[in-house]
Amino acid sequence: xxxxxxxxxxxxxxxxxxxxxxxxxxxxxxxxxxxxxxxxxxxxxxxxxxxxxxxxxxxxxxxxxxxxxxxxxxxxxxxxxxxxxxxxxxxxxxxxxxxxxxxxxxxxxxxxxxxxxxxxxxxxxxxxxxxxxxxxxxxxxxxxxxxxxxxxxxxxxxxxxxxxxxxxxxxxxxxxxxxxxxxxxxxxxxxxxxxxxxxxxxxxxxxxxxxxxxxxxxxxxxxxxxxxxxxxxxxxxxxxxxxxxxxxxxxxxxxxxxxxxxxxxxxxxxxxxxxxxxxxxxxxxxxxxxxxxxxxxxxxxxxxxxxxxxxxxxxxxxxxxxxxxxxxxxxxxxxxxxxxxxxxxxxxxxxxxxxxxxxxxxxxxxxxxxxxxxxxxxxxxxxxxxxxxx
Amino acid sequence: xxxxxxxxxxxxxxxxxxxxxxxxxxxxxxxxxxxxxxxxxxxxxxxxxxxxxxxxxxxxxxxxxxxxxxxxxxxxxxxxxxxxxxxxxxxxxxxxxxxxxxxxxxxxxxxxxxxxxxxxxxxxxxxxxxxxxxxxxxxxxxxxxxxxxxxxxxxxxxxxxxxxxxxxxxxxxxxxxxxxxxxxxxxxxxxxxxxxxxxxxxxxxxxxxxxxxxxxxxxxxxxxxxxxxxxxxxxxxxxxxxxxxxxxxxxxxxxxxxxxxxxxxxxxxxxxxxxxxxxxxxxxxxxxxxxxxxxxxxxxxxxxxxxxxxxxxxxxxxxxxxxxxxxxxxxxxxxxxxxxxxx
Numbered sequence: 001x002x003x004x005x006x007x008x009x010x011x012x013x014x015x016x017x018x019x020x021x022x023x024x025x026x027x028x029x030x031x032x033x034x035x036x037x038x039x040x041x042x043x044x045x046x047x048x049x050x051x052x053x054x055x056x057x058x059x060x061x062x063x064x065x066x067x068x069x070x071x072x073x074x075x076x077x078x079x080x081x082x083x084x085x086x087x088x089x090x091x092x093x094x095x096x097x098x099x100x101x102x103x104x105x106x107x108x109x110x111x112x113x114x115x116x117x118x119x120x121x122x123x124x125x126x127x128x129x130x131x132x133x134x135x136x137x138x139x140x141x142x143x144x145x146x147x148x149x150x151x152x153x154x155x156x157x158x159x160x161x162x163x164x165x166x167x168x169x170x171x172x173x174x175x176x177x178x179x180x181x182x183x184x185x186x187x188x189x190x191x192x193x194x195x196x197x198x199x200x201x202x203x204x205x206x207x208x209x210x211x212x213x214x215x216x217x218x219x220x221x222x223x224x225x226x227x228x229x230x231x232x233x234x235x236x237x238x239x240x241x242x243x244x245x246x247x248x249x250x251x252x253x254x255x256x257x258x259x260x261x262x263x264x265x266x267x268x269x270x271x272x273x274x275x276x277x278x279x280x281x282x283x284x285x286x287x288x289x290x291x292x293x294x295x296x297x298x299x300x301x302x303x304x305x306x307x308x309x310x311x312x313x314x315x316x317x318x319x320x321x322x323x324x325x326x327x328x329x330x331x332x333x334x335x336x337x338x339x340x341x342x343x344x345x346x347x348x349x350x351x352x353x354x355x356x357x358x359x360x361x362x363x364x365x366x367x368x369x370x371x372x373x374x375x376x377x378x379x380x381x382x383x384x385x386x387x388x389x390x
Numbered sequence: 391x392x393x394x395x396x397x398x399x400x401x402x403x404x405x406x407x408x409x410x411x412x413x414x415x416x417x418x419x420x421x422x423x424x425x426x427x428x429x430x431x432x433x434x435x436x437x438x439x440x441x442x443x444x445x446x447x448x449x450x451x452x453x454x455x456x457x458x459x460x461x462x463x464x465x466x467x468x469x470x471x472x473x474x475x476x477x478x479x480x481x482x483x484x485x486x487x488x489x490x491x492x493x494x495x496x497x498x499x500x501x502x503x504x505x506x507x508x509x510x511x512x513x514x515x516x517x518x519x520x521x522x523x524x525x526x527x528x529x530x531x532x533x534x535x536x537x538x539x540x541x542x543x544x545x546x547x548x549x550x551x552x553x554x555x556x557x558x559x560x561x562x563x564x565x566x567x568x569x570x571x572x573x574x575x576x577x578x579x580x581x582x583x584x585x586x587x588x589x590x591x592x593x594x595x596x597x598x599x600x601x602x603x604x605x606x607x608x609x610x611x612x613x614x615x616x617x618x619x620x621x622x623x624x625x626x627x628x629x630x631x632x633x634x635x636x637x638x639x640x641x642x643x644x645x646x647x648x649x650x651x652x653x654x655x656x657x658x659x660x661x662x663x664x665x666x667x668x669x670x671x672x673x674x675x676x677x678x679x680x681x682x683x684x685x686x687x688x689x690x691x692x693x694x695x696x697x698x699x700x701x702x703x704x705x706x707x708x709x710x711x712x713x714x715x716x717x718x719x720x721x722x723x724x725x726x727x728x729x730x731x732x733x
Contacts, residue, residue, distance in 0.1 A: 145514035152512040176477020206470030366515040369574035
């Protein structure tokens, strides 16, 4: 009984036990070629079919964006090692397919909020490498005027609600974003991202509970990159099936190392969220770098493990292979694109080293809507105006 | 906040009041919320049990008038409530979230201090949650015990980006709540729950606001300056009366806003009187009174005729049966007044 009520309440279409084999779809449709994907793992819903149709221009575009992300993160790594970037910095290399596959489905009208590993989401929300690296080096030309740094990048125009330095804190915010969409009767969804480490935060459960009772158009996207900081999900989480973690929200796990799988999964998920409410997505992915720059990333996992994933599941190589298999590109074509992007990123990195620092008075700007005199600052911003000491 | 010279009025109630209605503080809050829901289409009011009026009945009948989509109950999850409110406010909407007791606000501390307060700063001004107001009943109520009596304002006054406001009566409650909701910054609005039903006033029925960040001289005087906020202002008024009977003239200042706070009014007063007492219910150590005392010391040192005194709650958990000893009541305050005058 409860299960029926649950299914009625969630608008769930059917249980995952539906094992009926669907016929293999045609090889070509509308000039696009079929690619086989790793099957999806659904929970409390039907699964999308494990196929995607794509063509040369799409794959080349995905390749370009993912390679740009990869180069940007490598540039950030170098800038950090050269002490141009200070403080905290979390790199996304290895997980590019998640950002790009999601972006292929979402529009800028779908609000997105994520955690601290956010440089690539910023890129996919209409920013460029130059502004992002300049933010990392704390320059006024950066996306947040140099005031945010690595974890705090935003794009108001394109509904990117940013990176967030506090583990899990962005998830209930996502529920609020979704509520606003529902309140304004918009046919869009909110997407709130977090990692497998943050999945253990209590506020994720709070937010999911609210989203389900209010049937909000939201996707809770867990990027399971296998490690929450330096602790493997195996040690930190009582279950490895993040997408099944809450038994009252349907889930969908997908290959987060394959841009086409992410794209197809997200197409399905977006439609589901608009029509039926929240969905818990698990992206099965992997980060190559350590958690942050202070983590070499090899004390809690072996170099072999990282190299194996790089060899067998790298998201960029995956697209490259498909392009070459289909004779849509040659290895030389792709090399040429890589070279072109490398130059673009190198120029951006050079700019980020020499761009102007934010004016010193921005220290006390953007605290309140008004520009109050801020107490305690050494600069004469009005602290002592109005009365004098005796 | 120590800003331009302002001509201070004794009262900030609208001058040309057309009509008033007898309201207690609870009804005044309700009235402010009703005006908000009526005038601002994006505004929503939510929290634990608010749909049927809330535990203190401050949101009574709002759901009937404005519908279940705008006035609704949340699960009992404060961190989630505030996070949700921040997300909604970040979409340029007006969110009025209720935390049922200020004592329950701590699970949401991270969301308030790290998310709401810093959204504007960390995005270089791109985003803000100016539409966010968090209402929370605070303070002693006679029998509340450890977890239904606290005054946590000082924790939040340590956070640039927030505004913290506390009214002392129904007239201020309505005007200040409307100001807080319309203020383009996130505001925490603490409502001294002892006043919900115990204080009744003729409250203007019209829509009016009272400026934040502006302290109010509630009672002029020349010998000692008494500084407080919220329900404690009423205690200080009684203290002033007791002192007056003995020929000591006290000036009473209601800070109104604790962050940012109006140091100018306080300094101006203490320079005149040469003596100051700060009083609050929260424990004395690191209470907001410490900030006020330090500022007075810095700016009025050569005018002071006696040490600045703090008459506050003790450094104990908020007691149940010993509440009457814990509270900085008028007897403790007036004793301090006479001490200072004798000094």
